[in-house]
C-alpha cells in the first residue's frame with residue numbers, strides 16, 4: 188500500500204485522476220449422555236475421539252446416574268447418533284462458508300448498497316481516462332465539444348467517485364465489523380465452555396492468538412481490502428480496464444493489455460515473495476522488545492546476579508539483528524518501489540511505440556492513446572492490489588483452519604453449556620453485549636436450547652437447599668486426568684463431608700488432594716463412581732448452579748486487574764452489589780483496614796493478577812469475595828506459609844470466620860487447622876487411607892502419625 192502510494196505520487200503529475208479487513212439405573216443415561224455429546228442442542232455437534240466415547244458409555248457412568256428417571260426414551264429420534272460424514276465435517280468447523288454467508292445475510296441492505304456503490308465508483312474510475320483522452324482531443328481541436336461541457340462532466344465524475352467510495356467502504360466495513368464481533372463472541376463462548384482438559388492442552392497464548400491474530404487475519408481480509416487499490420475494487424478495475432481496452436482499440440488491446448497484465452502480475456508476484464523480509468523485520472523487533480521486557484521485569488534478579496553485562500550482550504545482539512533486517516528491508520523496499528515504476532514504464536513505452544505508430548498512421552486517435560495512458564496506471568496498481576489480496580487470502584485460510592482445528596478437536600462441557608445458555612436467555616435482550624452471544628440460529632439448528640434436557644436438571648433453588656442441608660459424599664470415586672488416561676489418580680475413594688463441618692485433607696505431595704478439590708468443584712467429572720449432595724448426584728445439576736454453591740479459596744488467589752471493590756463484588760458476578768455489602772465482607776475478612784489505607788480505597792486498581800497487593804492482602808480479598816458469595820460448600824487450599832506472623836493471623840481469623848457453618852474441605856497445611864477440624868482424612872494411593880480426629884489418628888500410629896512426626900516443624 189505504501190509502495191503503491193509512493194508510486195502513485197510519482198505519476199500524479201502526469202495523470203491527475205490516478206489516486207491510488209455449546210439418569211434411572213441403566214443404560215439410558217449412558218446413551219443420553221453419549222447422545223448429547225453428539226447432538227448438543229446449543230452448539231454444533233462435535234465428533235469425539237473413540238477413547239473418549241468409550242469412557243462415557245461405560246457401565247460405571249450409568250451407575251452414576253441412579254437418581255432420576257430416564258430422560259430420553261428409546262423412541263426419541265436423538266438416540267440415533269449416526270450422522271452423515273459431510274454434516275459431521277461441516278458441524279465440526281466453527282467457521283464455515285455457510286456460517287459466514289448466514290451472518291452476512293443479516294445485512295442484506297448494507298451489502299446491496301455496497302455493491303451499487305462499488306459499481307458506481309468503478310464506473311467513475313474507469314470513465315476518467317476516457318475523459319482525459321477527450322480533453323486532449325478538445326485541446327487540439329480534434330473534438331468539436333465545448334471545453335466547459337467536458338470539464339463539467341469530469342467535475343461530476345471527480346465528485347461522484349469519492350462519494351461512491353465512502354458509501355462502499357463505510358457499508359462494507361460496518362457489515363464486516365458486525366460479522367466479526369458476532370464471530371469473536373461466539374468463539375470466545377465456545378472456548379469458555381470447553382472441558383477443563385482443553386485448557387490443560389492449549390496454552391493461554393495459543394487461545395488468545397485464535398481470538399486476536401487468527402481472527403484478526405479474517406477481519407483484515409475485508410478491512411484491508413476495501414481500499415481503492417485492493418480487493419473487490421481492484422478486481423472490478425482489472426476486469427473493467429481489460430474490457431474497455433478491447434472496446435477502445437481491438438488491435439492494440441491484445442498486445443498492450445496482455446503486456447501490461449504480464450508485467451504487473453510478474454512485478455506484484457515478485458513483491459509478494461519479499462513479504463518474509465518484512466515479517467523478519469517485525470520478528471526482530473518483537474525479540475528486541477521481549478528482551479527489554481524480560482530484563483526490566485526481572486531487574487532485581489539481574490542485579491542480584493550481576494547480570495547487567497549478559498543482558499547488554501543479549502540486547503546488543505538483538506539490536507544488531509534488527510539493524511541487519513532493517514537494512515535488508517530498505518533495499519527490498521526500494522527495489523519493490525522501483526519495480527512498480529518499471530512496470531509502468533514498460534507498459535507506457537510499449538504504448539508510446541505501438542500507439543504512436545498507429546496515431547501516425549491515422550489508425551488511432553490521440554485521445555484514445557491518452558486514455559490508454561490512464562488505463563496503464565489503473566491496471567498496474569489494480570493488478571498489484573489483487574495479487575496482494577490473494578496473498579492475504581492464503582494467510583486467512585490458514586488462520587481459519589487453525590481456529591477450526593482447535594475447536595473441532597475439543598469437547599464442550601455440556602453441563603456448563605446448558606447452564607450458561609439458560610443464564611444468557613434470562614438476561615435482558617436489550618443488553619447489546621449479551622446479544623452478541625445469541626446466535627439466532629446462525630450457528631445451525633443445534634444452537635437451539637434443548638428444553639427436554641434442561642427440564643431434567645434440578646432447579647437452582649434445589650441445589651442451594653440441598654447443599655445447605657445435606658452431606659457431600661464421594662462414593663467409590665475413580666479418576667484419571669483426560670490427558671493421562673492410563674494413570675489412575677483416585678481409585679475407589681470414599682469420603683463424607685458432613686454438612687456444616689470442617690474436614691481437613693492431608694497427604695503427601697502428589698497424593699491427589701487437589702484432584703479431589705477439582706472433582707468437588709466439577710472442573711472434571713469422576714471416571715467412575717459419583718459425588719452426591721443430600722444423596723443427589725452432582726451431575727443432575729448444571730455446572731453454573733453447582734458453581735454458585737461452592738466457594739474455593741486458593742493458596743495463591745488470582746485477582747482480576749480491576750479495583751479492589753470490583754474484585755470483592757466478583758463473588759456475585761451477576762448481581763449489582765452495594766458498597767455496604769462489599770465493605771461488610773471486607774471487614775469480616777480483616778481486609779477493610781488495609782483497603783481504606785490504599786490510595787483510592789476500594790477503587791484502587793490491584794494490577795495484573797493483583798500484583799500491586801501483598802500475598803496476605805490478596806488472600807483476604809479472596810476471602811471477602813467468598814464471604815460475599817456466601818456459598819454453603821467451601822473448599823480451601825489453606826496457605827499461610829508464605830505470610831508473616833501478622834498477616835497469617837489476620838488471614839487465619841478471616842478463614843475461621845469464613846468456615847463457620849459451612850461444609851468445608853480444607854487442604855490443611857497448618858497443624859492448628861488439622862487439630863481443629865471435625866475430621867481428618869488422609870489421602871494416600873488414590874484413597875482415603877485414614878479418617879478420624881487428630882487424637883484418634885495419632886493413636887493409630889499410622890501414616891498420619893508419621894506425617895505429623897516428620898513434618899511437625901512444617902506444620903507449626
Ligand SMILES: Nc1ncnc2c1ncn2[C@@H]1O[C@H](COP(=O)(O)OP(=O)(O)OP(=O)(O)O)[C@@H](O)[C@H]1O
Nearest residue numbers: 387668670671676695696697698699700701702703
Ligand atoms: N491436569 C493434570 N493432568 C494430568 N495429571 C495431573 C494434572 N494435575 C495433577 N496431575 C497429576 O495428578 C497427581 C495428583 O496431583 P494433585 O495435585 O492432586 O496432588 P496433591 O496431593 O494436591 O499434591 P500437592 O500437595 O503437592 O499439591 C500428580 O501425580 C499430578 O502429576
